[in-house]
Amino acid sequence: DLLISQIAAGEVVERPASALKELVENSLDAGAREIRVELEEGGIRLIRVADDGQGIAADDLAQALARHATSKIASLAELESVASLGFRGEALASIAAVARLGLTSRTPEAEHAWRIAAQDGALGAVEPAALGRGSVVEVRDLFFNTPARRKFLKTPATEYGHCEEALRRAALARPEVVFELRHNGKVVWRLPRQDAEARALALLGEEFEAAARSLDEAAGELRLAGLAGLPAYSRSGRDAQYLFVNGRYVRDKLLGHAVREAYRDILHYDRHPAYVLYLTLPPDQVDVNVHPAKTEVRFRQAQALHGFVFHALERALGYART
């Protein structure tokens, strides 16, 4: 019922940025090559995510908003293995319980799009709609029916900052996908399909180009690529620590430590360096099921990995000494 859904929503939807993150992940899961995000009042009034993904058939629209409805898992065993990856079929249902949600979608075969709306957990009828392709999810007035939650939202400017950061992580993780962000009617970014380095410069500022070293190191099945910012960039007041493990944004103490140690050793810099790094390793070497928020991971061979990252950074920064 609605109350249970609202309680469950607390796990998934803490603020506009967490709803946005779920919606963008759904678009990426649907194979989107373009994702357009529109926010009003920091996402509190409106979060709209439009994609050109595979869409949802009319018959499946209501199901997509039901709790524990996911099209991504075929069996119970599969469910257990990915239960905390976010494939829990809860995001849309949770958001629908605490906001006014509209879902419009069109599959390639369909003659036109269909739309369903939900409010207070109650679904409206599936009705014909106009949309070229893909899906549009609109989330209005987050927490309008849960005032206790709404009270914990910060100002629109602060919530906007969290939304922008969530989208920046997705855009850095998937540079081959076109991203657009609008806030209160103004275009904030328009990012074409590009390579990882160009995407990083677009999001961290062109000044990062002059003040960063690129690296691309491999050892066996490990690979670390990306950009390591020089202290000059961080000193200009810019803060940016982005680490992606197999395409997923991660905060990791061990790897953060390896990076900082290299900066300390080579550049005698002991603050917060800026970096955008992509680590790839065999999936069985990393356990992503540590935390439902999915920014923590656990590595099988932590020490070896620490050494690999440390030395890769040392070599990249070594060229920067002069």
Ligand code: ADP
């Ligand atoms: P989950 O992503 O864990 O499956 P969600 O509640 O986030 O659960 O989404 C429910 C279902 O709705 C998905 O499994 C998917 O089938 C469908 N869906 C949601 N968003 C989109 C989208 N942008 N494009 C296509 N299908 C979508």
Ligand code: MG
């Ligand atoms: Mg989802």
